[in-house]
Amino acid sequence: FNGALCDGRCRSSTLPACARAEASPSMSESIFVYSRLRSVSNEVEVKPPGAVTVKNVAFTMNGVFNEDAKQADVYDQAAAPLVERVLAGFNSTMLAYGQTGSGKTYTMLGSEEAKANLDKELGEEHGIIPRASKQLFAGLRDGQTVQVSYVEVYNDSINDMLNPSYGKEKGMNLPLREVNMQAGGKACVPDGLTRAPAKDSADVMRLIAKGDNNRVVAAMQMNPRSSRGHGIVALHVVDREGEPYGRLTLCDLAGMESSKKSAAVDAGPSSLAIRKEEAKRINISLLALSSVVSVLASKGASRVPYRDSKLTRILQDSLGGNCQCAIVVTVRCEKENLEEAINTLRFAQRAAAIKVQIVSNAEARANARPKAAKLAEELEAARSVMANFEDQLASAEGAKAQLLAEVQTLMDEMQLLQRDNARRETEAAKLQQQNHLAEDSKKKEKNDPLGRVKMETVADFEPEDAKEISMFGGDIVEVFTKKPAPAGWWYADNGGKIGLVPQSFLVELEGDADIAEVVWLRTRVYELEEENRVLRQRDLMHKMAALSSRTGSEAEDGPKMQLTEGFQMDQLEVFAPIQEAASPAKQSQSEPEPAAPPRVKKAKSRLGSALLFSRGGSARNVRAGK
Ligand SMILES: Nc1ncnc2c1ncn2[C@@H]1O[C@H](COP(=O)(O)OP(=O)(O)O)[C@@H](O)[C@H]1O
Ligand SMILES: [Mg+2]
Structure with a gap:
């Protein structure tokens, strides 16, 4: 990718060539990383095409957006290619990562006004999700349909934002089920998660708006409407046969919070404790995400700690599976936030080193089919071998029983013979004794008849x-x-x-x-x-x-x-x-x-x-x- 620095005015940004490709055979892909900067100060230097230096720490991104960048600019460069991949039959994920109040939700959904009009005509302030939804529906092929799911990872529990009974126990804390993917690897799927069909983009946005109402939002110092959990929307494109065709995952992460800066606003003591617990859980899950990214980025690492949190488990397939992933890091560049800015950019820099092998779902299925057929064949063969063994075992059991019976008969006979023998021996001994006695008496008689x-x-x-x-x-x-x-x-x-x-x-x-x-x-x-x-x-x-x-x-x-x-x-x-x-x-x-x-x-x-x-x-x- 030779992404040029996007100054926010440029709509025709250079997109990663591979990201724009049509469905093609398996390819090795990196995670694309973009940074969207707010309140750029003297301490921050931006250089095209994707370089950014904060307090002399240099980073190279696939694209850098300054505060003047329009929603459309960010979308076109960072998100549109992902949607194209989905329309080509691949899986894609867009993650927004950054400090609280840095503009993640703004980037993903849009301004407060735009959020209130998600199902309306796209305005300038609409973010990635409504734009992607629109692009997706525009690009659907005949017979393809879209299903929407929306979960919130809140305090390490998975909540279904689209479950109509949400809030009445149902839809809360869904269990994660590990499944084998056709392309290889594993994914964690929330068991019983709602997949709502959407007939058009407006439908999608209505569902998301509805789900948004279920999200936990609190007024924080850094953000008056701060999301207290990670929101993950997935748009599933299903083909005519009902098979998964492509999936676009859009993830608005909660922000890393420092206790000093992220204090709750206008909160009583009880809600203060809740906010603290939320902050702790958010930070733990983001650290887990950071660890997973680090391990995935360091080639040759064998065990990826996906299991460390619900967030990393649910993102396992997006980060290290058959999925093209892009991350937009939102960065606040005020003096007091520069440390967070550096940490955020470091996270993006590490993620950029992750390489994944990507195939289309159709290809994965096609590859899996003979594999599945072969496995089914092997299973059948193994079953027949087992049946054969079972038969042999059964007949062996029969033969064993027969042998045992024969052995028993022989042992009985032997016992009888032994008894008979013992009796004979006793008799013989008796006779011998009698004989000896007779011989003795004869001898005695012969040698000493007068003995009598x-x-x-x-x-x-x-x-x-x-x-x-x-x-x-x-x-x-x-x-x-x-x-x-x-x-x-x-x-x-x-x-x-x-x-x-x-x-x-x-x-x-x-x-x-x-x-x-x-x-x-x-x-x-x-x-x-x-x-x-x-x-x-x-x-x-x-x-x-x-x-x-x-x-x-x-x-x-x-x-x-x-x-x-x-x-x-x-x-x-x-x-x-x-x-x-x-x-x-x-x-x-x-x-x-x-x-x-x-x-x-x-x-x-x-x-x-x-x-x-x-x-x-x-x-x-x-x-x-x-
Ligand atoms: N690039 C931006 N341009 C204009 N307003 C923005 C921008 N980024 C964020 N904001 C505003 O700042 C506030 C906090 O942003 P938000 O996206 O909610 O932060 P968070 O990263 O916590 O999700 C919101 O009111 C949002 O509209
Ligand atoms: Mg937010």
Whole structure:
């Protein structure tokens, strides 16, 4: 922009080229800043095209208007381009910023007289809003309509100036709703804000005049009709389809107030407190606005503190969104106001550094449409994926339930098996124990059959008088002794221990067929041996008797005949009772003993082979079962 200094007489000012452009693709735009000076003093120097120096502090604006500037001049240069942009389908905002009494309301609406005749023919004193409204309606295309909204940000609450019920609670303090803009970014929209349709510019101005009556205005030192809040009028151009086409936002801000200068006039103590609170709230919101402008102006800043006040929230879209913005700062140049003048110009200077990306609403919509379609597509795809997952989840749940049931069945079976196993193990252990017990008792029986019987040691037992005659289940051997056993008892040798064994026990042992057979065979062998011996002894005695009678007749003192080696005649005495036996037997020692039947272990006894007969003893025999 090469805006020339407007001296207030020039109506054909140079407008920013881009600001005058027709609807075009996305472009990077700055905020246009203008200053309107009042009571210019020596301390203030104005240089074309947009330079202004206050107390040697220089500022460069898009345009500077001195106190002689007409309403039309300001409008043409600063506001008309914005209206053109709106008519081209863009969003624009015009802000009036400045000290109280500096001429903001005058610039936006007009003089007091003009304000009283807003809906009338445009006069010289009519400000930006009536002019813009007129221009807007003049430029509308077929089918386009205009809707008007008017809010006042008062003490950080949003009030609807066009709500018919305003003042009866309704329309007061509207909540702000954050919405996503088609061009990107967010905007805060007062929820439930009235959008009054206006058929022409006069209609718009009637609505605004009506809304103006709802504004809080107080007599202040700096301004007898000082606005106590920020007024924001929006003219919405809606296309034939009802879609937003363009929007012109016109904002008459309340002025920064110093407590010294901005005292209330003719006010009682209660209204004084109200004015103080208003001033505080105004200053807080303007500081928030200043912060937002500073952050937006410093490129790369990530977080813009829009949320610090209702004013900045509601202006979020105008300052940093898809919106061409222009700011007119009104400055009082009296000596006592120069500090405020510098601060105001600084604000404008910072705002001038803000760059925004702008697209027409139609383009934003067109861009958003495929985006929305793509998003809808993605949403649909995501939904179908989710449905698929849900199906899978459902079937997985089913499978899980089935698996759980199977696991439960298996666990039940396992439990049964474990119980069964435990029972079997117990039984096996019992059986094993029984088996061990049985084995033990068998072993015990086998190794020590006499363990079951009472073994009475025979004290006066003479080994040489015993004879092994039988064996029972191991080393039990029945033996004979000189001393006869008591009735029902036998002598037995159990591994070298000679004792009395009850006959019943031996008979019991003989229950074994083999043993019984062995016993019987052994018995037979002994019987036959006995018979054989008796017969041989008898035979021998007969021979001896015959020989003795023969030698006795030949020589009485003849030599004694040696019968057999180791045999003495006096030994014959013992055989006396069987001398009448039939035939003499052969020498017993030379006769081999009958062989033991197979499987019969030869009994071992420490007695060795005992005598079959003992002198003076009686022959005894095993009373085996056979
Ligand atoms: N440029 C101007 N020319 C003539 N009168 C003006 C001008 N600027 C402001 N005034 C008058 O000064 C008074 C205060 O201005 P106003 O716009 O209400 O101040 P504020 O900035 O507080 O809104 C009003 O009576 C207004 O008509
Ligand atoms: Mg005002």
